[in-house]
Amino acid sequence: MMILNTQGIVLKSVRYKENDLILTIFTKKLGKVSALAKGAKKNKSSLLPCSQIFSYSDYTLKKQKDMYNINQASCIKSFFDLAYDIEAFSYASYVSKIVENSIFENQTNNKLFYLFLNTLNLYTKKDVDKRYITRAFEIKYLDVMGFRPIINRCVSCGIMPKKLNHFSIIEGGTVCENCNDNSIKVDVTTIRLIEYILNNDITVCSKAKVSKYIVYELENITRKYLINYIDNLNLKSLYFLKDVKKGGYNFE
DSSP: OOEEEEEEEEEEEEEETTTEEEEEEEETTTEEEEEEETTTTSTTOTTGGGSSTTOEEEEEEEEETTEEEEEEEEEEEOOGGGGGOHHHHHHHHHHHHHHHTTOBBTBOOHHHHHHHHHHHHHHTOTTSOHHHHHHHHHHHHHHHTTOOOBOSSOTTTOOOOSOOOEEETTTTEEEOGGGOTTOEEOOHHHHHHHHHHHTSOHHHHTTSOOOHHHHHHHHHHHHHHHHHHOTTOOOHHHHHHHHHHHTTOOOO
């Protein structure tokens, strides 16, 4: 019977029986696992704070057949406040679904783990542009998953002109004037921002002041890039956020 200690982030929490929960956890040592949290629904359960969505905790897991049991858990950060900010919660749910669909049991990805963790932490901050942070997450996620866009040269012919302001989704990067068939024309600042995001930690990137127009261009590229390269992309949380905005809430 295997017992393992590992840090993890809760991606999903599903009720099981009266007081139990089955958690989907992104762990550092095991990748994605399903774990039974017995009695976690009880108000006085020590597992309650470690069983909430997005909770970042230390877990002691015991393997039993096809599932793990949580023997002990200690919450490092709950991210509970995200539930009170509909914009932050929607973006966090969106990136969580991307992460959940990209990881498997016994396949660790610590770069993605810390990217996800740092992104959740940024969503709790009042002074950050959450829309921009989500775009930065998408770009860094693509890099982590092996789909890093080529930015500093024409991805088609290899030349390095002084100005590159066309981006090809199919080719996977910037293209020059001679190779710009079916490409997206963007501001040079957008290209430079993508390069900056790729070369820096997302926490550092969050300090950049980016105009709404550049964020819009970034979103146009990342959305098409993700749809083209990533299977099972779930956009429901973002569509929900747009519906809420149409209903009178404004997060811009």
